[in-house]
Amino acid sequence: MTAAANQSGRRPTTSRRLERAGIRDVAAAAGVSITTVSDALNGKGRLPDETRSRVREVAERLGYRPSAAARTLRTGRSGLIGLTVTTYGEEPFTFTEFAYFAEMARAATSAALGRGYALVVLPASSRHDVWGNIALDGTVVIDPPDQDPLVSELYRSGVPVVSDGKPGNCPVTAWVDNDHEAAVLGILDHLSEAGARRIGLLTGTSTDTYTRLSTEAYLGWCAKVGQEPVYETYPAHDPAAGAVAADRLLARPDRPDAVYGLFDPNGTDLLAAARRYGLRVPDDLLLVCCSESDVYATTEPPITTLSLKPRRIGTTVVNLLIDAIEGVDSGTGVDIARLFPPRFRTAGTGPPPGTLMPTELIVRASSQRRSPRTTVSPPRPPGEV
Amino acid sequence: MTAAANQSGRRPTTSRRLERAGIRDVAAAAGVSITTVSDALNGKGRLPDETRSRVREVAERLGYRPSAAARTLRTGRSGLIGLTVTTYGEEPFTFTEFAYFAEMARAATSAALGRGYALVVLPASSRHDVWGNIALDGTVVIDPPDQDPLVSELYRSGVPVVSDGKPGNCPVTAWVDNDHEAAVLGILDHLSEAGARRIGLLTGTSTDTYTRLSTEAYLGWCAKVGQEPVYETYPAHDPAAGAVAADRLLARPDRPDAVYGLFDPNGTDLLAAARRYGLRVPDDLLLVCCSESDVYATTEPPITTLSLKPRRIGTTVVNLLIDAIEGVDSGTGVDIARLFPPRFRTAGTGPPPGTLMPTELIVRASSQRRSPRTTVSPPRPPGEV
DNA sequence: AGCCCTTGGAGATACGTTTCTCCAAGAGTG
C-alpha cells in the first residue's frame, strides 16, 4: 500500500493533506495500480467484476473526480463545442434574430448534452486569446458573414466547423440552412392569392445569408411577375431603425398593399405604422413577418408568421458537428483530420455537404383578406388613431 | 538546432510531420529553450526585448497555438465558467423567464469575455458525467431551488458558486438578486394610487426565490392593508397553463380590478382574458406584469411592466464570481480554497455576501386610470368581443 | 513434461504546458 502510494518517490506523506483525491490516491487506497483504476472506472481492460466494483467503491468513497484537463490533454477530446454568434457592436448576440437564436441555441444545447458535449458561447468578436485558450472539439457558427476570418482559421487548424446558414466563402465541414428562397416565394404567392397587388418587403442592410437570399428571392419574384420592387432596408440590429423603416415603407407614394418583414419585430412595427396611417389590417394591408414569437397569435389582429423552426436547425447542426468530430477517428483509429489537413480534403470532395430544412408558415388573420379589394388607397399622413 | 529538437530523445524526425506545432517546435526553430519560449510568449521571466520579439515571430510563423488543455492542467485555471439554468422537463432553460434569462445570459457572457473567461451552458439536469468532464473555474447558478444538490456538490468541491437569486439552503460564495419585496410593494402601491380596490396576483407554483418572495410580499401587503388576497397559481413553465390561470383569475366571483402578473406572458394572457370578459383596460382592469419584452410598449393598450434589469444582474454575478476566482490566490499565492474547504470558511464568515439590485417600473397606459371608478362591476361570462 | 493461451494486472511513457531551481558569464566594486 505505502509502496504504491510512494511510487516514483512523489507526494511525501508529510505535506498537504487536503488536496483533491487523484487517481493515484484511489489506486493506493484500493491497493491496485493506476492502470487498474483507470480501466475499472472507464470500463476498459480485462478485469473481473469484483475488482471493478471494489475500485469504483473506493473512488466513490474518496470523492474522486477525474481531472477534465488531464483527460483532455491525454485524449485530445474536451467534450466542448463552441457556439459562435455574430455580433453587432458590443453585444454578443444579435438583437434581431434573438428569439430565433435563443430557440436554436437551446435546442443545440440539448442535443449536445444528450451526446455528452457542452456548449461554450463565443462571440466571433471575442478577443483572440479567449478563443485560443479553450480546447474545442468543434464549433457551430451561426450565420457567418461572407468572409469570416475566424471560421477560416478554425477550419484551417483542423477544428470541425458546421454553420447555421449557408456559408459564403468560408470553408466549413458542413452547413444547415432553411430553404429561404422557397419560404419567401411561398409567402409572396400566399399574399398574392389573398389579393395583394403590390407586395413590399422590409429587409436588412447586412450581408448575411438570410438577408441576402431572402431579398434576392423577392427581387426575382418581382421580376417574374412583373411587379416593381417596393422595399426598405435598415440595419437589422437596431430596433429603433426597424420602426422607422416600417413607417417609411408605408409612407411611400407607391405604398404596398401587403408587406413581408424579414425580422421579428417588424410585425408590431408594421402594425403600429399601419395604425398611424389609418390602415386596417388585413383590409387595407396584408401582413406577414418572420418570427418565432407567439405574441403574434394574440395581437390585434393576429399576424401571420414564418417560423424558421430553429429547434430543428439547432439539433441538426449539433448532430452533424458531433458526427464529424467522432467520425474522424472512429473508423480506422487514425486521425484523418491531422494527417490530411482541410486543404487536401476540400480539393477532393468538392463543396461541403449542406442540408436545407423547410420552414413553416403560420397563417393568421393578417394575411387573409375577408373581402378582396381591388383598389389601392393612397397613403395618408400620420395623424390621430 | 537538431540537438535542441532532439532533446530528451523524443520526436524522431522520421515520423509524422503534420502535427500541430508545439512549444518544443518553436523552441527548436528559434534556437532557444522551452522555458524561454514560454516566458517570451507570456511576458514573464527576464528576457531582452530582442529575444522576446524573435521568439514571438517564430511562434507566429509556425502558427503556434498553446494547448489549452495543457495550460489548464498545469495552472489549474481553465478560463471557463459554468452557467447553470434551472430546467423544467426536458428543456434546458425555462420558458417563462426566457427574455429575462436571455438578456441576463447575454450580459453575463459579455462581462465574462471582457475579463477573459468564456461561459459554458450547463443545465442543472445534465448528466453528471458532463459536469464532471469539464474543468470549471466557477459557476453561475440561476435561481437555484431550495436544496440544490448540484450547487452543494460544486461548492463542496471548492468551485466558487455565485447565484442569481437569493439561495434557499444551498451554500454559495455570493449571490445577487433583485429586491423583489420592494418591487412588489411598489407595484401594489402604484396600483392603489391609480384607484385599485382589489388587487389580484397571477403567480407560480414553483418554489424558486422569485416566486416565493414576490408572493410573500403580496400576501404581507394584503394583510397590512386589510385586503383579502385574490390570486391564482400555475406552473410557470407551461404557457398554456398561464392563459388558463389568467382566465380563472378574471372569472372569479371576487374578480380583482387590478392584476399583477409575475411572468412575462401574463400581460398578453390577461389582456386576452379581459377582452373575453368584456373588460376594458385600464378602465375596468388595471394591469401590470413583469417582463423584459418591449412588445408591451405597442400592445393595445400598452402595458405597464416591471423590469428586473437582467443585464445589470448578469454583469454583477459574473464579476462577483471572477473576483472570487481570482481573489482566492491572488493575495498570498496560497490557494486558500484548497487549504480551507468551504466547511471551514462558512463557519467563520457567516452567510455569504448578497447584493440586492433595484428593479424598474415602466409605467404605461394599462395602470393609469383616466377616470377613477368607484364601483367594481361583476364578472361577465365569456362571449363576443 | 513441455507448450501455448488466457487472465489479471503492473510499469512506464506521453500529452504540452508552466514554473521552480539553478548556472554561467559578464559587470561592477572594494
Added chain:
DNA sequence: CACTCTTGGAGAAACGTATCTCCAAGGGCT
C-alpha cells in the same frame, strides 16, 4: 584580484490521466 550582483537563459519536475507494452501465474492440451 576576489567578491557579489545582475542578466539571460537552460534543465527538469510537476500537473493527472490514458494507454501501450509487458509479465507472472495458472490451466489445458499433446
